[in-house]
Amino acid sequence: MAAGAASFGWPGHPSAAPAPDDPAPQMLPLRLTVNGRGHDLRLDSRTTLLDALREHIGLTGTKKGCDHGQCGACTVLVEGRRINSCLTLAAMHEGDAVTTVEGLAKGEALHPIQAAFIAHDGFQCGYCTPGQICSAVGMLAEARAGWPSHVTADIAGTAALSDAEIRERMSGNLCRCSAYPNIVAAIRDAAGSDL
Amino acid sequence: MEMNQPIGQTPLDGRPDGLVGRPVDRIDGRLKVTGLAPYAYETQALRNPAYGFIVEARIARGGIRSIDTAAARLAPGVIHVMTHENVPAQGERREQVWPQLQGTEIRFFGQPVAFVVAETFEQARAAAALVAVQYDAQPPKASLKDALGEAYKPKPAQTDPDSQAGDFEGAFGAAPVQLDVTYTTPPQVHAQMEPHATIAAWDGDKVVLQTANQMLNRGQKSLAGLLGLPPENVRLVSRYIGGGFGSKLQVQPEGVLAVLAAKAIGRPVKVAMTRQQEFHCASHRTGTIQRVRLGADRDGRLSALAHESWSDATPGDQFFETSANVTRSLYAAPHRLTRHRIANLNVPVTSAMRAPGEAVGQLAFECAMDELAEQLGIDPIELRVRNEPAEDPEKKVPFTVRQLVPCMREGARLFGWDKRGDAGSRREGRFMLGMGMSAAARLNPLMPSAARVRLGPDGYLTVRMAMTDIGTGTYTILAQIAGEMMGLPVERIRVEIGDTAYPMAAGSGGSFGAGSAGSALYVACDNLRQALLKAGDLRPDDAVFADGAVRAGNRTVTLAELAGRDGMEAAGEIKPGSLKERYSHYSFGAHFAEVAVDADTGEVRLRRMLGVFTGGRILNAKTARSQAIGGMIFGVGAALMEDGVLDPRYGSFVNRDLAEYHVPAHADVPEIEAVFLPERDDKANPLKSKGLGELGICGAGAALANAVYNATCVRVRDYPLTLDKLLPGLEEREGRVQRRS
Missing domain, CATH: 3.30.365.10 (Aldehyde oxidase/xanthine dehydrogenase, molybdopterin binding domain)
Known part of the structure; x- marks a missing residue:
């Protein structure tokens, strides 16, 4: 029965042993600049930017929702561009300027997107919120730079930031509480203010 | 009080x-x-926590023949590897809190078989892959449809699985108009954004869990029972919770494992489930098969109604989806029958998910009402009005407050229901347009x-x-x-x-x-x-x-x-x-949806949606609206995309991540509005309020499905309404239209 029995197990089960040519993980000295502040770290080479922020720097505002780039909860800004911090290794960002949700407010003054999220109730549980907010900040910069999206009719022109544009451009950020209509309202509102 | x-x-x-x-x-x-x-996993100021990682079973049924942890134990940073061979003693299962790593039997795919604890997350994850488990596997039972023959009546939970009044079979047989339809809903997952997570820390014989949990006192009691401790020795802390939708009603395996491992190593242990583990290791909503029979006269007055529901449960469990419970209270009919049956399958643990019972029950029953309205040529709102009961038809007590009819009337006015045409009559280029509605009702305990x-x-x-x-x-x-x-x-x-x-x-x-x-x-x-x-x-x-x-x-x-x-x-x-x-306690509402269906591809796009609800005194107009809208969008997901695909060969979810298990994203959600009618429920509680967290999902998906029918004349009774299920009907209809012309 043993041979037959194996067929009820899941095929493609990752081999227990690491591949022989896998290099052993190393501890890397690393300097990360987050929200304008330098952090000298010594990290396992496998550490993602997300885990470096959360587990080693103590900035837990950036959330882990799927660890596979599918939900957007871990969105941060690297050199002003939005990325999924779970899909990139910390070691790749020495010298980069990383901005997290903790770095958006200026002292007591919230970033206009943050304030708009509160006013429009653009969240419920709040777990996707830092990612939505960082994504919105990055997205508005892309739109201002004239980047088209999937729903832009004339990709050579400058798309007005319609609700459809906001929805399309924000679709990498899931919200299971489904605050979507309120998030769109918040971004629409804040987009008009001086960011 | x-x-x-x-x-x-x-x-x-x-x-x-x-x-x-x-x-x-x-x-x-x-x-x-x-x-x-700070959410659970982010709680700071704990001394030097170690990181845990769950190793899941790769079979759905059978036993562990051997488990070799030597390589994992020798891996860098590993502190402890816990298996059934060295796990501390635990008591019996309490409520939905299951003891972990008990013996060699495997009941479902993803059942934890080992727990690796290391200095860092990366080390724990790498070492978990080194745990070598040999299984004696048996073919799993993973199809509800194939197991209907062995379905049985579960133990009563909060309610009896069965109810009846009058003589359903006789009255149904004698009814001039009959409808007998079967709907199916797939397994659904909560997919809350924050995965289950716990940091467990012991101090002597007392343990504190920083955890993601919706019902702390219940969790405290069950976990204390499992650990053989007085409840006051177990403290649960959940300051901020990244969504639950039912998945955090109980202490899930990660919490139990963290507590046991922290005890074993004398050091706090933190663990979060991976998103993939959420599908197997945490609980989900069962798939259902639901048969609805309606008997009416030609004016649409129901004489007989029956709602039967089959769902599945993991071996050893009798949790059932109470799909037909709401049917006991929704419409008048002298002859009635509801019935719930379950089959035990080698599937991961099933549990309550947002509006357990109503959410999937109304996906079936509210579409059946739409089918009956269509068959009779009566407006769906009018059909419901004609069957509005004077009191709860099965409990035979008055409703506290019931404003279903005003919700439907106000919704019709606000939505422009009078613009709804006959099925298949509205077209805009390549899109077929349709409107649908549904009643909403949810228990208010x-x-x-x-x-x-x-x-x-x-x-x-x-x-x-x-x-x-x-x-x-x-x-x-x-x-x-x-x-x-x-x-x-x-x-x-x-x-x-x-x-x-x-x-x-x-x-x-x-x-x-x-x-x-x-x-x-x-x-x-x-x-x-x-x-x-x-x-x-x-x-x-x-x-x-x-x-x-x-x-x-x-x-x-x-x-x-x-x-x-x-x-x-x-x-x-x-x-x-x-x-x-002495009273029947429900919140009520009505959903209205307009969809566009691509005539060529069968793709369904929601155009707009409205919910009109009554929730007694509304405590905060802003957060109440957000909750209602969120519930409605949950319903959009159930109607159009959410589908936990079980592989019958392995009892595993094929699409176990957020790229493949689709929940609504920004681009899926157009203009959606929720409004509340004034109401006070002086029999509910001193606030005169009613619950709103689940009302929004109840019936929401049915309104979409009914709109899809109104757009296309195609009735799909197998959720979600994906294009592959619509296309055959569209092609057939296209063929008919061509033959006629």
């Missing part, structure tokens, strides 16, 4: 400018938008809760209870209730919840959170008011609490003065009483 009679006039009545009901911004909003609200309030000499009020906020807005509505009762602005209310060190509270689930916890707080505040009046020797008759002071007669005294140097405390509690049985 026990709810034995309707609530008369309260301090919350007759204050149109009061805090309660106002669209106050969330008081935890600033912490959440700045990333400073009250659960025991307690609260303690303390007015400090600084004039600030502190509220304490073991209540939770899973995104529902609990922090805010509690501040509003306390603020209005005491005449204080929300800025002077400190809401401290999410800790079993505080008075017992209902927690968040079953739409009972706000009403139950809020009522306990109301009672505590009322008691504090009496105590303050007494302390100040103020006449209660005309006392008004406002602007941080009490005015009574010609005297005005500030609360800070009345509190004195030591402050003043009061407690309060609420319990369900005889009103629970």
Whole structure:
């Protein structure tokens, strides 16, 4: 029965042993600049930017929702561009300027997107919120730079930031509480203010 | 307070400018938008936690022949590897909290078989892949359809699985118009954004869990039972929770494993499930098969209705999806039958998910009503109006308040229901357009809760209870209730919840959170008011609490003065009483949806949606609307995309991540609005409120499915309504149209 029995197990089960040519993980000295502040770290080479922020720097505002780039909860800004911090290794960002949700407010003054999220109730549980907010900040910069999206009719022109544009451009950020209509309202509102 | 009679006039009545009901911004909003609200896994200040990683079974049925942990134990950073061979003793399963790593039997795919603890997350994850498990595998039973022959009547849970009145079979057979349809709904997953996570830390024989949990007192009790400890030795803390939707009603395996491992190594252990583990290791909503039979006269008056539901449960469990429960209360018909059956399959644990029962039950029943309306040529709203019962048709008691008809009428007016054409009659280029509606109904329970309030000499009020906020807005509505009762602005209310060190509270689930916890707080505040009046020797008759002071007669005294140097405390509690049985307790509403179906591809796009609801007194117009809209979008997911695909060969979910298990994204969600009709439910609780957390999902998906039929003349009875299921019907219809022309 043993041979037959194996067929009820899941095929493609990752081999227990690491591949022989896998290099052993190393501890890397690393300097990360987050929200304008330098952090000298010594990290396992496998550490993602997300885990470096959360587990080693103590900035837990950036959330882990799927660890596979599918939900957007871990969105941060690297050199002003939005990325999924779970899909990139910390070691790749020495010298980069990383901005997290903790770095958006200026002292007591919230970033206009943050304030708009509160006013429009653009969240419920709040777990996707830092990612939505960082994504919105990055997205508005892309739109201002004239980047088209999937729903832009004339990709050579400058798309007005319609609700459809906001929805399309924000679709990498899931919200299971489904605050979507309120998030769109918040971004629409804040987009008009001086960011 | 026990709810034995309707609530008369309260301090919350007759204050149109009061805090309660106002669209106050969330008081935890600033912490959440700045990333400073700490969720379970993020709790700092614990000494040097180790990281855990779960190893899951790769078969769904059989046994562990051997488990070799040598390589994992020798891997860098590994502190401990826990398996069934060295796991500490645990008691029996308590409620939905299962003992972990018990013996060699495998009942479902993803069942934890080992737990690796290491210095870092990366080390724990890498070492987990080194645990070598040999299995004796047997073919799993993973198809509900194939197991119908062995389905049985489960043990009654909160309700009996069966109900009947009159003679259904006879009346159905004699009915001039009959409908007999079977709907299926797939397994669905909660997919809350924050994965299950726990940090467990022991101090002697006491353990504290920083965990993501909706019902702390229940978790405390069950976990204490499992560990053989008195409940006071187990403390659960959940200050901020990244969504639950039912998945965090119980302590899930990661919590139990963290507690056991932390004990074994004498050091705090933190663990979060991976998103993939969420699908197998945490619970999900079962798939269902539902048969609905309706017998009516030609005017649409129902003489007979039956709703039967089959669902599955993991071996050893009898949890069943109460799909037909709401049918017992929704429409009049003298002859009735409801029935629930389950089959035990080698599938991961099933549990409550947002509106257990109603959410999938109304996906079937509200579409069947639409089918009957179509068959009779009666407007779907009119059909429902004609079957509006004078009292609960099975419990034979009055409804507390039932405004289903006003919700449907107001919704029709706001949505432009009169523009709905006959099925298949509206076209816009390549898109077929349609409108659909559905009734919404959700049980409105009250659960025991307690609260303690303390007015400090600084004039600030502190509220304490073991209540939770899973995104529902609990922090805010509690501040509003306390603020209005005491005449204080929300800025002077400190809401401290999410800790079993505080008075017992209902927690968040079953739409009972706000009403139950809020009522306990109301009672505590009322008691504090009496105590303050007494302390100040103020006449209660005309006392008004406002602007941080009490005015009574010609005297005005500030609360800070009345509190004195030591402050003043009061407690309060609420319990369900005889009103629970003397009335039928439901929230009601109506959904309206307009869809566009691509005639070439069968793709369904929601164009707009409206929900009109009644929820008694609305505690916060802003957060209530958000919750209702969120529920409606959950329904959009159920109707159009959510589908946990079980592989019958392995009993595993094929699409076990958020790229493949589709939940609605921004681009799926157009204009959606939710409105509330004025209502007070004086038999529900002293706030006169009803639950809203689940009402939004009830019937929402059915409104979409009915709109799809109205657009296409194609009825798909197998959720979700993906294009592959619509295309054959569209092609057939296209063929018919061509043949005719």
